[in-house]
Amino acid sequence: xxxxxxxxxxxxxxxxxxxxxxxxxxxxHNVMYWYQQKSSQAPKLLFHxxxxxxxxxxxxxxxxxSRRPNTSFCFLDIRSPGLGDAAMYLCATSRVKLGKxxxxxxxxxxxxxxxx
Amino acid sequence: xxxxxxxPQSLIVQEGKNLTINCTSSKTxxxxxxxxxxxxxxxxFLMMLQKGGEEKSHEKITAKxxxxxQQSSLHITASQPSHAGIYLCGAxxxxxxxxxxxxxxxxxxxx
Numbered sequence: 001x002x003x004x005x006x007x008x009x010x011x012x013x014x015x016x017x018x019x020x021x022x023x024x025x026x027x028x029h030n031v032m033y034w035y036q037q038k039s040s041q042a043p044k045l046l047f048h049x050x051x052x053x054x055x056x057x058x059x060x061x062x063x064x065x066s067r068r069p070n071t072s073f074c075f076l077d078i079r080s081p082g083l084g085d086a087a088m089y090l091c092a093t094s095r096v097k098l099g100k101x102x103x104x105x106x107x108x109x110x111x112x113x114x115x116x
Numbered sequence: 117x118x119x120x121x122x123x124p125q126s127l128i129v130q131e132g133k134n135l136t137i138n139c140t141s142s143k144t145x146x147x148x149x150x151x152x153x154x155x156x157x158x159x160x161f162l163m164m165l166q167k168g169g170e171e172k173s174h175e176k177i178t179a180k181x182x183x184x185x186q187q188s189s190l191h192i193t194a195s196q197p198s199h200a201g202i203y204l205c206g207a208x209x210x211x212x213x214x215x216x217x218x219x220x221x222x223x224x225x226x227x
Contacts, residue, residue: 040220040222041219042120042216042218042220050213090159092159105149105206105215107151109158110156110158
């Protein structure tokens with residue numbers, strides 16, 4: 001089945017130790033998103049790729065970076081995790097066409113990040 | 117910037133009872149999505165509404181978008197334990213590439 005896969009499901013890191021979260025998709029969607037979701041809060045968009053074009057949200061800290069080496073894979077790099085970065089990180093994909101008018105997104109199961 | 121407010125924040129219902137969840141936008145909605153999130157997992161797409169007055173149903177879940185396109189409701193008929201989870205509404209921002217989400221409504225169904 002076509003799907004969005006995130007690895008690992010659970011990640012524990014130490015304060016300040018770089019960590020990379022991965023997302024892969026078999027849907028061949030052109031847009032990939034990374035969201036941060038803290039407990040009892042709405043998912044917050046960090047950035048998205050439209051094909052190879054990277055789009056950073058204005059309030060996304062510089063500590064967060066992303067790479068999309070090909071259509072199928074996207075990575076979230078946290079260069080120096082702080083305690084406040086502990087959260088669920090959700091990857092989503094969408095097939096977007098200009099003027100299409102809607103944007104159904106398909107989500108992965110998420111990676112729960114713990115910072116010690 | 118556009119904001120989505122969901123009510124109630126949480127809801128406990130007895131199995132078999134009906135319930136309604138609301139999503140109110142600070143601006144006109146051009147695409148309104150309902151997702152369900154099981155605790156500790158990703159979001160699952162339920163329905164999308166675009167037109168004022170539109171109503172869609174899937175199994176026992178019905179979603180409506182009001183005529184003025186600033187509020188949507190999600191109605192569950194004869195709730196079951198499998199309906200338990202977090203229901204989030206989402207709305208397209210200008211350009212349609214990005215979706216903003218409400219904080220969610222946590223539904224608990226007592227057997």
